[in-house]
Amino acid sequence: KWPFTYWNYESADEYVTEVSISLPEGVEITEMPANLTIxxxxxxxxxxxxxxxxxxxxxxxxxxxxxxTIPASEYDRLKALAQQILEAEEQHIVFR
Structure with a gap:
């Protein structure tokens, strides 16, 4: 198996995304997703x-x-990390 070389897929080693959401008047936030730090x-x-x-x-x-570069021997670890991130990013903000 071959190593995973990050630069073959991405052009930067750091990303920051900030999103501001404005809810209409009268809409109440009832549930916020949990924060995650890895x-x-x-x-x-x-x-x-x-x-x-x-x-x-x-x-x-x-x-x-x-x-x-991540060696092939660590693919399972990388896959588990990616799954944890995907699950965190699929959470919903609930409001009424």
Missing amino acids: QNDLMDYQLSFEAVSGNQIEVRRKVRTNRS
């Missing part, structure tokens, strides 16, 4: 959700790779 030798990952006012939500995601 720090290991493969990557640092942070996903946070914050209600900054009654109708404003800030979502922030930061991803930083710590290695440019």
Whole structure:
């Protein structure tokens, strides 16, 4: 098996995404997803959700790779990490 070379798929080793969501007046947030922080030798990952006012939500995601090449022997570990991130990013903000 061949190693996974990060640079074959991405052109940057760090990404920051910030999204601001404005809800209409009268809409109430009833459930916010859990924040997630992962720090290991493969990557640092942070996903946070914050209600900054009654109708404003800030979502922030930061991803930083710590290695440019991952050996085939660590594919299972990389796959589990990717699955954990996908599950976190598929959470829903619930409001009424």
